[in-house]
Amino acid sequence: MNRRFYIITVVFLLIGTALPTFAQDVLIKNGTVLTVTKGTIENGDVLIKKGIITRIGNNIEAPAGFKVIDATGLYVMPGIIDSHTHIALTGTNEGTDAITSEVKMRDVINSEDPGIFTALSGGVTMVHTMHGSANPIAGENVTLKLKWGKTAEDMLVSEAFRTLKFALGENPKRANSFGPTRGTPRYPQTRMGVIAIIRREFLRAKQYKEDWDRYNQAVKKNKRLIPPRKDLRLEPLVEMLEGKMFARVHAYQADETLEFIALAKEMGFKIACFEHVSEAFKITKELVEENIGISIFADGWAYKMEASQGIAYNAGYATKKGVLVSINSDSGERIRRLFNDAAKAMKYGGLNEEEALRLITINPAIQLGVDKIVGSLEVGKHGDIALFREHPMSIYTRCEKTIVEGEVYFDREKGGEK
Amino acid sequence: MKTYRKTIVFLILAFCYVGIQARTSPTYAVVGCRLVIGNGTVIEKGTILIRDGLIQSVGPAADLKIPPDARVIQGEGKIAYPGLIDAHSQFFLERKPAGQGDESETDEAADLWKNAHVNAYDFIKPKKSTREDLHKIGVTTVVVVPGREIFAGQSVIVNLNGDIREEMVLKHSYGLHINFVTNRGEYPSSLMGTMALIRQSFYDARHYGLHAGLYKESPVGLKRPAYNPFCETLLPYMNKEKPVVFNCGNMEDINRAVRLVEELGLRGVLSGANEAWRVADVISRSGLPLFVSLKFNPPSSSRYVRLGEDLKKKAEKDIYPANAAELNKTGIPFALTSNGLVKGSDMLKSLQSAIKAGLPREEVLKAMTVRPAVFLGIDDVTGTLEAGKIANVVLTEGELFEEKSAVRHVFADGVHFEYEAPPKKKAEQSPAAVNITGKWRVQGAAPSGEKAVRIPGQGTQGRTQ
Numbered sequence: 001m002n003r004r005f006y007i008i009t010v011v012f013l014l015i016g017t018a019l020p021t022f023a024q025d026v027l028i029k030n031g032t033v034l035t036v037t038k039g040t041i042e043n044g045d046v047l048i049k050k051g052i053i054t055r056i057g058n059n060i061e062a063p064a065g066f067k068v069i070d071a072t073g074l075y076v077m078p079g080i081i082d083s084h085t086h087i088a089l090t091g092t093n094e095g096t097d098a099i100t101s102e103v104k105m106r107d108v109i110n111s112e113d114p115g116i117f118t119a120l121s122g123g124v125t126m127v128h129t130m131h132g133s134a135n136p137i138a139g140e141n142v143t144l145k146l147k148w149g150k151t152a153e154d155m156l157v158s159e160a161f162r163t164l165k166f167a168l169g170e171n172p173k174r175a176n177s178f179g180p181t182r183g184t185p186r187y188p189q190t191r192m193g194v195i196a197i198i199r200r201e202f203l204r205a206k207q208y209k210e211d212w213d214r215y216n217q218a219v220k221k222n223k224r225l226i227p228p229r230k231d232l233r234l235e236p237l238v239e240m241l242e243g244k245m246f247a248r249v250h251a252y253q254a255d256e257t258l259e260f261i262a263l264a265k266e267m268g269f270k271i272a273c274f275e276h277v278s279e280a281f282k283i284t285k286e287l288v289e290e291n292i293g294i295s296i297f298a299d300g301w302a303y304k305m306e307a308s309q310g311i312a313y314n315a316g317y318a319t320k321k322g323v324l325v326s327i328n329s330d331s332g333e334r335i336r337r338l339f340n341d342a343a344k345a346m347k348y349g350g351l352n353e354e355e356a357l358r359l360i361t362i363n364p365a366i367q368l369g370v371d372k373i374v375g376s377l378e379v380g381k382h383g384d385i386a387l388f389r390e391h392p393m394s395i396y397t398r399c400e401k402t403i404v405e406g407e408v409y410f411d412r413e414k415g416g417e418k
Numbered sequence: 419m420k421t422y423r424k425t426i427v428f429l430i431l432a433f434c435y436v437g438i439q440a441r442t443s444p445t446y447a448v449v450g451c452r453l454v455i456g457n458g459t460v461i462e463k464g465t466i467l468i469r470d471g472l473i474q475s476v477g478p479a480a481d482l483k484i485p486p487d488a489r490v491i492q493g494e495g496k497i498a499y500p501g502l503i504d505a506h507s508q509f510f511l512e513r514k515p516a517g518q519g520d521e522s523e524t525d526e527a528a529d530l531w532k533n534a535h536v537n538a539y540d541f542i543k544p545k546k547s548t549r550e551d552l553h554k555i556g557v558t559t560v561v562v563v564p565g566r567e568i569f570a571g572q573s574v575i576v577n578l579n580g581d582i583r584e585e586m587v588l589k590h591s592y593g594l595h596i597n598f599v600t601n602r603g604e605y606p607s608s609l610m611g612t613m614a615l616i617r618q619s620f621y622d623a624r625h626y627g628l629h630a631g632l633y634k635e636s637p638v639g640l641k642r643p644a645y646n647p648f649c650e651t652l653l654p655y656m657n658k659e660k661p662v663v664f665n666c667g668n669m670e671d672i673n674r675a676v677r678l679v680e681e682l683g684l685r686g687v688l689s690g691a692n693e694a695w696r697v698a699d700v701i702s703r704s705g706l707p708l709f710v711s712l713k714f715n716p717p718s719s720s721r722y723v724r725l726g727e728d729l730k731k732k733a734e735k736d737i738y739p740a741n742a743a744e745l746n747k748t749g750i751p752f753a754l755t756s757n758g759l760v761k762g763s764d765m766l767k768s769l770q771s772a773i774k775a776g777l778p779r780e781e782v783l784k785a786m787t788v789r790p791a792v793f794l795g796i797d798d799v800t801g802t803l804e805a806g807k808i809a810n811v812v813l814t815e816g817e818l819f820e821e822k823s824a825v826r827h828v829f830a831d832g833v834h835f836e837y838e839a840p841p842k843k844k845a846e847q848s849p850a851a852v853n854i855t856g857k858w859r860v861q862g863a864a865p866s867g868e869k870a871v872r873i874p875g876q877g878t879q880g881r882t883q
Contacts, residue, residue, distance in 0.1 A: 090670070090719070091600075091608035102618065103610035107674060112721040131610075139610060149721075151697055152670055224640065226629050230621040232614055 024051035024406030027062040028385065031071025034392070036078055036354065036361050037376035046076060048383030051405030056377060069387075069408075074400060077357065077392055078376050079125025079384035080338050083295040083364035084248075084275050084328035086129055087115035087335065088144060088155075093132035095175050098186055099201050101164060102232040103139035105131055109152035115332035116148045120410035122336030123386030123399040126157065128368050133167035133250040134175040136194045137201055140236060141165055141248060143368050145384070146402075148409045161369035163272055164236055167250040168194050168260060169306050195259055202267040205237035246272035248295075252306040254279040261290055273367045275328070278310030284321035293324035293367045298341035299348070315359060316349010326364035336399075343393040353393045445469045446834060447484045448813060448827070451493025456500040456787045456802035466498055468809040471832030475805045489834075491813070491827060499783065499818050500803050501558025501810030501830060504765070505790040506663070506689045506709045506755035509552065510562055510576070512543030531601065531615060534651040536571030538564040539590055544581045551762030552578055553828040553835055555769075556818050557786075558810040559588065559800060563595050563663075563757075568612055569619070570595040572651075573663070575794060577810060579830035588808075589796060593661040593687065594652070598671050613674065620682045623652035661685045663709070665757070668717040669693035676704045687793065690757055693717065695744035702750050707793040710745065710785075712768035713758035714738040736775070739768070742785070743776035753790035754782065769819050782819055808832075 026048045033044035033056060045060040046053060062068045086092050090108040094100040109129075119127065126145055131138035143160035144152075173189050188194045211228040219225045239245045247264065251257045251274050264271050273293040274280070278301045280287065280294045287294065301310020311317075319325045327342045329335035342359040345351045351359075365375025373382050383406040390397035402410035446468040453464035453476065465482040467474040475482060484490060542562060552560065558578050564571040573593050576586040598612060606612045626649035633640050654660050662684045664675035672688055679686030688694070689709040693716075694701060701708060715734065716723045722733035745752055754772070756765045773779055791801025800808045809832035816823025828835040 091610060094606060094608040094611040094614075096601075096603070096605040096607045096611070100611065100614075102614040103608070104613065105610065107613040107677075108608070108610045109670065110719060111670060112719055112724065114721070114724055151700070152673055153700065224632055224636075226632065226640070227625070229625050230618075232618050232621070 024383065025049055025063075025065060026067045026069060026383070026403070026406045027060060028069045028071050028076055028387070028403075029060075029062075031074045031076040031387065032391075033377060034075060034077040034354075034357060035377040036357055037378060044076065046377060046383070046385065048385075048403075048406040051383050051407075053377065053379055053381050053383050056379060069401065069403075071387055073389070075388040075391055075397075076377070077123070077386050077388065078361045078374065078381075079386050079402065079404065080123045080360045081126045081128075081326075081364040081368070081370075081375060082119070082124055082329050082335055082338060082360075083128050083273065083326040083367050084130060084330050085119075085127045085332070085335055086132065086330070087119060087127060087332045088113045088129055088146075093134040093175075094139065095132075095134040098135050098172065098175075098188065098197055099137045099233060100131075100135050100139055101137045101201070101234070101236045103131065105129060105139060105142040106152075106156070109142065109144065109155065111150060111152045111155060113332075115335070116146050117410070118332060119335045120146050120148055120402045121399060121412075122338060123388065123392070123402055124335055124338065125384040125386065125402060125404050125409075126365075126368075126370070126374060127335075128160070128163070128248075128364070130163075130248065131165040133165075133171040136167060136172045136188065136198050137237075138165035138167060140245070143370065145404050146409065147404055147407075157368075157370060159370050159373055161272055162239070162245040163248045163368075164240060164245050165248050165250070166198065166260070168256045169250070169252050170304060171250065191256060195256070195263060198260075199263060199267070201234075202237055202241070202263075202269075205234045205241060206267075208234040209238045209241065240269040241267065243270060246270050248273050248275060250275045252276050252278050253309075254282040257283060258286060261286060261292070272369075273326075276307070276330075278307045278314060280323065280325075281311060281314050281317045284318050284323050287318070288322045291324075293326065293363070294318060295326045295328045295364070295367060297330070298327050298344040312344065312348035314349075315345040316351050319345070319349065319351060319355060319359070324363055324366060325359055326367055327359045328364075339388070339392040339397065339399075340395070343395070346393060353391065356393050444834075445474075445485060445488040446491060446829070446832070447482075447488040448491045448493045448498060448811070449484065450479050451495075451813060452497040453803060454497060454499045454783070455804065456783070457804070464498070465493075466803060466811060468811070468829055468832050471809055473803060473805050473807050473809050473811070476803055493813060496813050496815055496826060497817060498803065498811055498813050499556060500787045500801060501812055501828070502556045502786040502818075503559040503561075503753070503790040503794070503796075503801065504552070504557050504756050504786070505561050505753045505794055506563055506573075506665075506711070506757040507560045508563060508758075508760075509548050509560055509756070509762075510542045510545060511538065511564065512541050531568040531606070531612075531619075532648055533565050533567045533571050534569040534594060534648060536564050537574065537591060538562040538571065539574040539583070539587065542574065542576070542583050542586070544583055544586065546581065548762070549578045550835075550837075553812075553830075554825050554837060555762050555766045556812040556814070556825050556828075557762065557765075558812065558828060558830040559796075561592060561755075561794065565595065566597055566599060568597055568599055568606075568615065570597055570665075575796065577808070577831045578828075579833040585831075588799075589794070591660070592794065593663045594655045595663045595665065595689075596675075597665045598667060598674060613678070616678060617682065619648070619652060620656050620684070622646075623649040623656040626650070627653045627656060655684065656682070658683065658685045661687045661707075663687040663689050666690040666693075668719045669696045670719070672697050673700055676700055676706065679704065679706065689755065691752075692738055692741055693720065694750075694752070695741050695748075698745060698748045698750060702748060708745075708750060708752040709755045709757065709790070709793070710742055710752045711755055711757035711759075712765055712772070713756075714741070714768060714771070715758075739771040740775035742772045742781075746777055746781050751789055752785055753793055754785040755790075766819070770821065773819060779817065779819060 028046040033041040047055040090110045094103045128143050130141040141163045143157040144155040271292045299312045301307045338360045342356045346356045362375035365371040385403040387401040388397045448466045453461040463479045465479045466476045563573040572591045575589040629643040666672045687707045692711045723730045788801045791797035809829045811829040813827035
């Protein structure tokens, strides 16, 4: 009896000493906590245990073994989410073909892209990193947590929507005017061609699905049937038709945006979000009706013909009309000042601080299907946090620390290396 | 009848030659050396008998009788090791397989990925200088890998036993080699396209195999499958009969390879992998054989080369050479290969810096003998100095991989190569005696026509009559 007791005690002690002290156990103390969804807490504390927020409030004591980050005088906000970027990838476009739905950005994550660190320095903790806009149907995008120094596998966000990139307008129709295949015109060369080739591909996917369905039925009776050829190009489109994947569509003009909505209805797939849509303010009613978000620039337009009708009020106006708007970077440089870009919607469009903050936190989280785990500071969500020295919507602000799941990945005091 | 005699003499010489050739090689006895068997055993004063290209017996010098026909090599003060195996090399490729030439040949680019059928064997040209370079660091067996395309082709395992390609082959079509590279201007022009293409190719092979299999079972009611050479080549690899070797240029390539192996159900091997230590947990979980390259240059994707010149220098000098040492700490078994290195001597330098970085010498030996032998599936015939195995033996002065030591004798398939001219002794000079006495029937262009030739007497002492 005694001996068993000793053995059990020893075993427990061993387990106890073997347990790692989690790097993700941290208390952020005495900051101005901008929860985004639940208001602002002055002199507030955020307790993060094993990477998850377990308490938010005032005067929280740090449990034993927890690291304490003093946020006195700092603003504590949820990590910024970029709904549309191309960082952390080896290659952006498979531009040799108009339809490349078989490619996956998940395959080419470059966990060592310094762009990850640049993004962290601007308070960004999550990105939706996408295929480029060279092809009408491009490839599967991927959502990552910016865990600088970890591998691709560690960065994947499995909770996020699976999304397929589409591109309309000028980019896909002039994709062959530069680069290695320059001079060999690729179909499509017009806007109508772009929509047509996408429709054609969905029709092929429907046929493919039918072939498989027929085979799966028939093979029960006749074992000697040859199955259809597995076609990785069509399978993502079938998954779209089955509602397992959503479209993220590069589009600028109102007309092509509406055209694509009609195509989605005709074929029966869902659009998560339109990208760039500088003319979104013209079609807010349709976007709200169809429950489609937009991921746009704050004040970039007129850099090409199809973007000529952009306005600075796009984000603010669409938000007020009820459209789910996020501000994106589409760049490894702008990504570090998304908070500045979001703040522009206060001047142009009259959003308040919290509404503007939503453009780079909870709104992109909803667009990516991860609002249950990130996008705001709430108990049960991930401890993805950015610390700013002024209110993040102030022009005088600057990101001081960026934390992903309780771990500090950027600290301005420490500089370059984590 | 001067011509007649001349012809006869010529013919006799010809027979002698044939007689020698019929025996793969003479018998050797390496006597009194330290024997590092390669399985953990070391015999301080041992003898190793080599006959017909195989290790006939091996043991303490006192226990072994030296046969009278054996050529004796004094091994005192020397150490015998199993011949080293380089499990991934680009040596002996006579000309580059298609698509590796001028990169401007874009018209050929379209099919670059399809080179699965290419076999390194067809491109091998034995070269004495290369062989000697490798012998001098103790290598007797290399896997020659063709190409740098996505589907680069199939490798061949050769023993460095001479100049005849056919005789060098230990295992033909060992594995299918895949590189994570891209095409220029043609699909796939991006790494993601490459990944998609690899997947689609194997799925196509599976589909083809299924169709062909059903048709073979019974053709009735089935369309005859169109012959597809590409799928045909891939089939044994798709069916796990043979390994698919992924050349991993950086740590994310290792992740990619592991994922492909799991998705497609392949018999995978990770090669290259000079960032293996950074994803050791992934490798360990996958349980895949690991061929670590001795080329230590950090890949361009590495954060160590992208964050300043100081870090880059440190990476080249300290961080990457420690790959194997770090891996060794995790207990992951690996083989060491020359993959990417051009010269044999570079390999030795790399081995020495790996040792300096903390890899124990006995681990290096394992990583170049038993481990590659097991990974390559040739451990039943080579990898250790055990009786019955192929006589791939190196005899050194000083310990292997030491800076001042030197390889003096090499046996590859029992063929003897010597790398120092020792004082000439008669017994060592002449090849083993060949008995050609007996009645021979020969045909020749002698003016008198066909003649029967008898060679009486003993051994080579006979005279023609």
